[in-house]
Amino acid sequence: MGTWAIFNRPEPAPHHPPPACSHVPSVRVAIDPLPTPSLLSHPSRALHIAFPPSPPTAPAAPAPEMSDEGGAGEPLSDSQKREIAVWFLSNAPAGEIHYVAKDVRALLGDDAVYEAAAAEAFPEYNKAHLVSLELPDRSGDIIITTYGELDRNNYLDPRTAQVATVDHIKQTCTKLRPAADEELPSAYIEEFRSALDVELSKYVAEAYPKGVCAVYCTSGKDIEGPGADFGFAVVISAAKCSPQNFCNGSWRSIWTMDFNYELQFVDIKGKIQVDAHYFEEGNVQLDTNIDCKDSTIMQSPDDCAVSITNIIRHHESEYLSSLEESYLNLSDATFKDLRRKLPVTRTLFPWHNTLAFSLTRDLAKELALGK
């Protein structure tokens, strides 16, 4: 799919075959620190694979390091293959996990290993990307997130007070049931939660053409009345997938707020992540994130809702402007720093007549030798 030119690049001149896994030279001297640090510690041995750092929704995933169990050149064990598969799946850009899954399955050539990897990777991917699934009764969407997770396959939708059973790999809801009382917050908490949900939904509908949001109670859900602290998490997720245009992107924001009764204060923290992937003639990815902090005073549920939503709206618009600015700066400064459009002479390079540009070296002499 797509116009990825698989170059039939000429093979290098016949030479000694590479020792297994050793395309990295042992005498490499990195002159400038590269933005992509090498993860190989030794050219012909250990194959380190670490999971990408997880966004706040997922519980801190351990970073498994997989050292070569046999010597280099021995076939991989099933568990090593599974780890590699999980890594690929976890790193799929927004909206692309199924394409990645297809490739991984083909490469593994072993359905059992693939299925084990998929079972491990898909739930984490769905949570990290705040994947939203349509509820079977069409009452709305449910967001897959740690905040709503009751167990591995069951997620709460606070707005409709339902619990959906989810097939992570197919990314569909298989069952739906009303939430039990223990699963829902108390009436007191629910007043705050739903007021915020209403305001937030208005904001999201206005600001994001394809956004979904949800408000979860993260702590203190059984509090019956004022006097104790409680915590909420707000999740906003917008994704746009245009595989026919070779472009996908996602906006994810997670806001957590702590309502402090004693100080009559609401402490707000946010993390916004915006990604985009363009892959028509290559592979270009935008990966950005920012942490925000703010606060407001504790008020009635409706006033809190308005105040918090305004804060979120403010920070998110600010971030959008800041992204625009980053684009401008990179375009103006750094890109131009890298390569000029034309040499200072404003003409193309005179390949015929490089004598005009001889530096301190004796170019003329060298050229006389050549063709």
Place this chain on the structure above:
Amino acid sequence: MEAAMDLMRRMPPASAETALNALLSLLPDHSLDLLSQVDLPLQVCMDKETLKEYILCEYNRDADSYRSPWSNKYDPPLEDGTVPSEEMRNLEIEANEVFSVYRDQYYEGGISSVYIWEDEDNGGFIACFLIKKDGKGTRGYMQIGSWDAIHVIQVGPEEEGAAHYCLNSTVMLSLTTDNKQSGTFNLSGSIRRQMSMTLAVADGHLVNMGKMIEEMEGKLRNSLDQVYFGKTREMVCTLRPPPEVLNMRLPDS
């Protein structure tokens, strides 16, 4: 292989090396294919004899050593390391010198290397031109940028005073800003293009190859501007349109 290349197109560019390693271990029989088709940011080495830097790639590697285009020697030393024939070596020397000047004119810095060897299967020869440039922003943001270009030209045997040139180019670009105020902003990746031409050899191969590369780099640079800055920016604005766009819509809704 197709599945492998599709994966490389989707994995985060910053993790390209990890992805390649993973593929190499899954497909050990395809290692030569993978190593020559997948591009990683270029690494550089210092030629201790001439005190000049040179770029490392599959085309100057033999076993675990790399050949410097300046001294024509392998580092670490290799007794029977592959070296180009005398005719190729002469062309290689000239190409390195001229390309160095070209690089200076457009990049005002950076490192370049050219490797040339005979194409035993098809007659003619193959040349690989590489450029690496790192840049730092000038405005006090913490900005890092890098441009890596790999141009591989397959030149067919001369027939009736002309030859066929087939150029495969990849440019890898990485731009990063990281500060407290605006968070982390990373835009990176690569694009690839091909170009083929049949040209008269009257002025020599170097002139023909040089002009093709220059034209290609110009096109890639513009494309990068549109692709990198255009498409991804457009996507961000699609996800969350800026206020002006929203205000325009309000009268309808």
